[in-house]
Amino acid sequence: MTDETSAPWLDADESQAWNGLLAVVQRAFPEIERDLRTNHDMLAVHYHILVSLSGAPEHTLRLSDLAHTANLSQSRLTHRLRVLVDRGDVEITQHPDDKRAKHARLTEGGLQRLRTVAPAHVATVRRLIFDHLSPAQSRALAGALAPIAASLCDHPEYLNPQHCPPVAAPTDG
């Protein structure tokens, strides 16, 4: 085996936590995305974009801010927005001051779709995740993930794509 002093293997707790994360990422999340796709004809990415916009003033965000909020690269956002605009869920307008920038705005139809889908989506998240946790465990999970999430958003130099806090449930205006 490699050098024990310089190779910081994971200890028992860390290893179990890592296995848990893998289970959630590789099983629960795909299932949640499958549910959105098959039962609601909507990609998880689309859902997150709509949620991000629903939580913004005027239901509007600069594209780069939207990318940050939804944890997307700009390229990916562009590709997805093409679809959302075609569907009529989002409208794109020129930024008035900065001719490089654009605004994305959630349409009434988009908000409608989000409101339709959200309860079932939350129910799925509950079924796969939070139904198995006591309130104390949910609290512990939140507490343990908070510093990780903070570091992921506060240290841009670590990451290629974007930063900023993510968003979960829809906020209606």
Place this chain on the structure above:
Amino acid sequence: MTDETSAPWLDADESQAWNGLLAVVQRAFPEIERDLRTNHDMLAVHYHILVSLSGAPEHTLRLSDLAHTANLSQSRLTHRLRVLVDRGDVEITQHPDDKRAKHARLTEGGLQRLRTVAPAHVATVRRLIFDHLSPAQSRALAGALAPIAASLCDHPEYLNPQHCPPVAAPTDG
């Protein structure tokens, strides 16, 4: 807003926990996969397959068991194995008793590659995840994720693809 009694929205703790999971899934994991790709010419899927085999007796597993262990669909496993076999990291042989089944075996070269990559991979996981947690927080994270992981593996009817406990660090034989 929808019916408050029948629509179980997430409470503050759950919502924060969910945001934390999203941050980890949408930021940390992509970064970990990018690290494996660009610095070690290896996909995360490939890594998990090699790890699963390294932990099995004789470094060998039935393909369906391998799929379960690595949280993969059989289809995806087949696609990835094509590459791993071409690279010489894995060998496929017929199952002696069941003519439908096949065995995948980790080769010396594959084990070698795994041993080379693993320390750096663990270091990346540390940097993005566990460096931000106290031992108590790691313990809490493990404790909170355990029942979720258990339910994901114990209730096949919930999921389309496979089940079974996931694997994290390489086990050398």
Place this chain on the structure above:
DNA sequence: GGCCTAAGCTTGACACGTCAACTATATGCG
């Protein structure tokens, strides 16, 4: 003003994941 670099966004090519359909073998049952 004229240049250079950075920011905002788009594009296209390629690789990966998913799903449904398919082949082949095994098992259960009349």
Place this chain on the structure above:
DNA sequence: CGCATATAGTTGACGTGTCAAGCTTAGGCC
């Protein structure tokens, strides 16, 4: 035995994600 059904694995098509390269506008500096 003969048929139906289930299990093991493969295949190909299509949708999505990623990356590098590109275009346009802003801002800084001489």
